[in-house]
Amino acid sequence: MNSSADRMRRALIWAWTAAVIVFMYLPALGLVLASSTSSRYFIFPITKWGFDWWQKTFASLEIHQLFRTSLLIAACVTVIAVVIALFGALAFARYDWKGRSIYQKIVLLPIFFPQSVLGLALLLWFNALGFTMSWQTAVFAHLVWIIPVCTLVISIQVYSFDPALEEAAFDLGATKWQVFREVTLPVLFPGIFSGALFAFLLSWGNFPLSLYTTGADTTLPEYLYAKMIAGYTPGVPVLGTVSTLGAAVLLLLGYFIIVVLRRRRSAGSDEAA
Amino acid sequence: MTGRPPILQLRNLTKVFGTFTAVNDVNLDIEEGEFFTIVGPSGSGKTTLLRMLTGMEFATSGDILLRGTRINDLPANKRPTCMVFQSLALFPHRTVGQNIEFSLKIKGIDPATRKRRALELMRQLRLPEDYYGKNVTKCSGGERQRVALARALAYEPDILFFDEPLSAIDYKLRKTLEKELKDIHRETGKTFIYITHSLEEAMVMSDRIGVMRAGRLVQVGSPQEIYSAPQTKFVSEFIGDVNVIAVTANGAGGVHAAEFGVSFKAPPAPAGFSAGHLVVRPESLRFVAGRSEAENVLEGRVYNEYALGSRIQYQVRVGEHVFIVEKLRQQAFGGHRDDAVLIGWDASDSILVTD
Numbered sequence: 001m002n003s004s005a006d007r008m009r010r011a012l013i014w015a016w017t018a019a020v021i022v023f024m025y026l027p028a029l030g031l032v033l034a035s036s037t038s039s040r041y042f043i044f045p046i047t048k049w050g051f052d053w054w055q056k057t058f059a060s061l062e063i064h065q066l067f068r069t070s071l072l073i074a075a076c077v078t079v080i081a082v083v084i085a086l087f088g089a090l091a092f093a094r095y096d097w098k099g100r101s102i103y104q105k106i107v108l109l110p111i112f113f114p115q116s117v118l119g120l121a122l123l124l125w126f127n128a129l130g131f132t133m134s135w136q137t138a139v140f141a142h143l144v145w146i147i148p149v150c151t152l153v154i155s156i157q158v159y160s161f162d163p164a165l166e167e168a169a170f171d172l173g174a175t176k177w178q179v180f181r182e183v184t185l186p187v188l189f190p191g192i193f194s195g196a197l198f199a200f201l202l203s204w205g206n207f208p209l210s211l212y213t214t215g216a217d218t219t220l221p222e223y224l225y226a227k228m229i230a231g232y233t234p235g236v237p238v239l240g241t242v243s244t245l246g247a248a249v250l251l252l253l254g255y256f257i258i259v260v261l262r263r264r265r266s267a268g269s270d271e272a273a
Numbered sequence: 274m275t276g277r278p279p280i281l282q283l284r285n286l287t288k289v290f291g292t293f294t295a296v297n298d299v300n301l302d303i304e305e306g307e308f309f310t311i312v313g314p315s316g317s318g319k320t321t322l323l324r325m326l327t328g329m330e331f332a333t334s335g336d337i338l339l340r341g342t343r344i345n346d347l348p349a350n351k352r353p354t355c356m357v358f359q360s361l362a363l364f365p366h367r368t369v370g371q372n373i374e375f376s377l378k379i380k381g382i383d384p385a386t387r388k389r390r391a392l393e394l395m396r397q398l399r400l401p402e403d404y405y406g407k408n409v410t411k412c413s414g415g416e417r418q419r420v421a422l423a424r425a426l427a428y429e430p431d432i433l434f435f436d437e438p439l440s441a442i443d444y445k446l447r448k449t450l451e452k453e454l455k456d457i458h459r460e461t462g463k464t465f466i467y468i469t470h471s472l473e474e475a476m477v478m479s480d481r482i483g484v485m486r487a488g489r490l491v492q493v494g495s496p497q498e499i500y501s502a503p504q505t506k507f508v509s510e511f512i513g514d515v516n517v518i519a520v521t522a523n524g525a526g527g528v529h530a531a532e533f534g535v536s537f538k539a540p541p542a543p544a545g546f547s548a549g550h551l552v553v554r555p556e557s558l559r560f561v562a563g564r565s566e567a568e569n570v571l572e573g574r575v576y577n578e579y580a581l582g583s584r585i586q587y588q589v590r591v592g593e594h595v596f597i598v599e600k601l602r603q604q605a606f607g608g609h610r611d612d613a614v615l616i617g618w619d620a621s622d623s624i625l626v627t628d
Contacts, residue, residue: 167329168362171349172376172428182375186366 028244035237042234053234063239070204070219073135077142077203082196084143085150086188089195092151093158111148118145119212126213133215141213142203149202150195157191190258197254201247278341280305280464281326281432286335288321295321297488298335303432303466308458310467310475312511313485319468320436322485326466327434328352339431355430357438361421363409369395369420370405376428394423397460414442418450426461435467439474451477472512476500484508504543506626509552514586514597516558520625521548528625532594538568538620549627555586555599557622560606560614567617571596575612589616 034042038050057063091097092104110118122141123133131137165187169179185192207221214222220243227236279302288296296318303309313319324330326337328349337345344352355376363372371378373391382390392402398419404412409420418438425433435454439447455478458465469475475482476496483493484507492499492508503509506517520528520537528539528551539551564570573591585605587598596616600606608614 162360162362164358164360164362165364167349168356168358169364169375171327171329171356172424173350173379174375175350178379182379183364187364189366 031237031240031244035234035241037234040233042237053238057235057238057242060235063235066218066220066223066239069135069214069217070221073139073142073210073219074200074203076139077146078196078199080139081143081146081150081199082154082192084147085154085195085199086192088147088151089154089158089191090184093155094161094163107151108148110144111152113145115145115206115208116212119209122209123212133213135214135217135219138210138214138217138219141209142206145206145209146199146202150199153198154188154191154195157188157194161187190261193254193258197251200250204243204247277305279303280307280340281466282336282338282341283326284336284338286322286325286337287333288318288325288330289333294488296325299488299490301483301490301493303464306462306464308455308465308467308478308480309483310469310479310481311483311485311490312469312472312475314470314511316487317485318488319470319485323356323434323436323466323468326432327354327356353430354432354434355425355428356434356436357421357425359436359438359440361417361438363417363421363424365410367409368405369400369407369409369412372409372420373423373427375424390427391423394426397426398423398457415446415450418442422454422457426463430463432464432466435465437469440469440471447474448477454478472499484511501624503552503624503626506550506552506628509550509624509626514555514599516553516555516596518551518553518594519548520551522546533571533591535571537623539625540620540623542625543627546625546627549625552624552626553618553622555597556584557618558596558598558616559618560598560608561617562615564615564617568619569623570615570617572613572615575608575610575614577610589614591616 033044033046035053036049036051037043037046038048038052039046088107092100092107119141122137122144126133126137161184165183166179169183170176174182205221206219207225210219210222211225218226220239224236224239224243227233281301281303283299283301286296286299287294299322311319311322321330325332328344328347328351332345336343339353364375367375370388370391373394374387377387377390388405392405395402395404400416400419400423404416409417412420421438439450442450451474454465458478467475467478472482472484476499479496481493481495482499483490484499485491486507492504494502499508500512503512509515510517518530518537519532520530520539522542523529523536525536526539526541527536528542529536530551537551559567561567561570571591573589573596576588576590576595578588579586580602581599584599584601587600587606587608589596589598598606598616606614
């Protein structure tokens with residue numbers, strides 16, 4: 001009785017796990033398959049295997065430029081978003097003040113805007129102000145959407161922050177700046193780090209906002225889209241794979257850093273003195 | 274205490290938040306080297322008072338004088354005082370050593386001196402030396418208390434404040450730490466100002482106790498004075514279970530209890546006493562065989578009995594009024610529920626208090 005129910009449950013868990021893997025990760029694998037063909041078009045089953053398109057893609061100057069633009073935007077967005085989001089999250093979760101709840105709503109609202117609408121609105125706005133679209137305007141557009149997300153991520157850490165820590169440091173003779181540097185910042189660091197990771201990855205993979213606001217500059221997702229509708233080559237899945245792998249590596253690296261950091265903390269490092 | 278001038282003087286100290294007066298006209302002198310405890314229920318203003326003393330909150334009016342110098346407007350980081358927080362507020366990203374050395378690092382003292390001082394304090398507080406590199410979050414409750422205390426002592430404060438640091442600790446460890454704290458007070462000779470909601474805790478450690486109620490300091494005295502001579506019903510009830518009878522002066526040196534329609538012999542009333550309460554401690558009430566065995570006697574029925582470890586507590590109903598009688602287990606009264614009994618006490622065992 002019991003064991004048959006147990007078997008049933010185990011079978012269901014396996015089926016569910018398999019379904020998750022098939023539906024969520026297999027398409028990404030399909031991308032790798034599509035990039036590993038030597039023929040011009042994607043035909044399944046693949047008849048001619050090869051990595052010609054990988055070589056061609058890596059050799060292309062145009063692709064290098066794409067990576068540079070995407071990286072530049074993501075890097076700028078990460079730095080600016082983390083700084084603004086950290087202080088936003090502190091105001092959001094650490095301090096109690098009149099108007100806090102309305103501030104929280106206003107800050108978080110952009111998350112719920114459809115990104116294509118937000119992109120269009122920003123395009124019109126930039127035009128009205130007389131800006132020329134470029135990667136800089138795209139940074140701004142990304143920030144509008146990413147800062148709220150980043151604020152939310154960091155605020156989770158801030159909520160669990162004991163304000164008495166700051167008071168204790170202050171009471172022990174630290175100036176406000178020393179309190180921030182010695183206590184607030186290091187204690188909140190795991191949250192800030194996750195926020196930075198989020199900011200980078202969201203900017204790296206963003207398409208709708210970039211589409212409207214990059215002007216003459218092109219990011220990776222934009223290029224992928226353009227190539228998909230006109231001029232498909234297996235270089236498209238190659239780029240897709242590289243871009244996804246890059247994000248995955250970054251994510252794993254981030255996870256690794258967090259784990260090491262946590263282990264070092266709980267082990268009690270002897271970096272003192 | 275000593276003949277030295279007080280280290281801390283509070284003059285008409287008041288703190289108002291909006292329309293709420295959290296601390297109301299507090300006057301107090303604290304002697305050098307004293308262990309002073311401020312006791313009060315939550316919301317009595319004791320935390321606000323402490324925060325003003327540490328410089329984390331600023332007084333609305335009145336003065337705080339440290340060795341005669343007004344320090345009202347000095348922020349916490351400029352005051353030569355330090356506090357042990359309720360949550361202890363140990364820095365979770367730092368080791369035991371780094372926590373203790375924090376104030377020394379801020380002062381710019383070199384690492385070698387810092388370490389020497391930290392190890393010295395750890396020895397004094399009976400923390401093993403190899404804890405120096407241990408993460409604070411890995412320490413036990415008692416160890417964390419000691420680290421917090423060491424961190425505060427490293428600052429070399431003139432006054433050490435405590436904001437109920439023992440409130441979250443289990444009973445047995447708390448009792449040990451209370452005694453330890455008193456020992457450390459003795460060893461360091463520093464002035465300790467402690468706040469708690471537990472009068473029991475205050476009794477164990479303090480040289481003097483101040484009881485707060487609704488923002489006011491209602492009584493200040495030695496633990497013995499607070500225990501045996503409370504001036505108000507509030508203070509007498511704060512100590513624990515007591516029997517309180519509403520009375521009025523009867524003009525003949527005694528008091529009249531309208532509730533029972535009788536007069537009681539009472540201790541000498543404070544000057545101008547007209548109405549108040551007669552307080553009799555549970556251990557001062559006794560079961561008597563006849564009306565001549567005590568100066569004041571009431572007749573009632575045993576309602577229930579509770580075993581409290583070394584003591585047994587009885588509830589005796591006299592009309593609607595429930596009296597609490599406590600006896601040591603060895604002296605347990607042989608009665609049972611619903612037995613008719615006589616309970617009595619002498620005037621000298623009771624206390625007259627005002628509202």
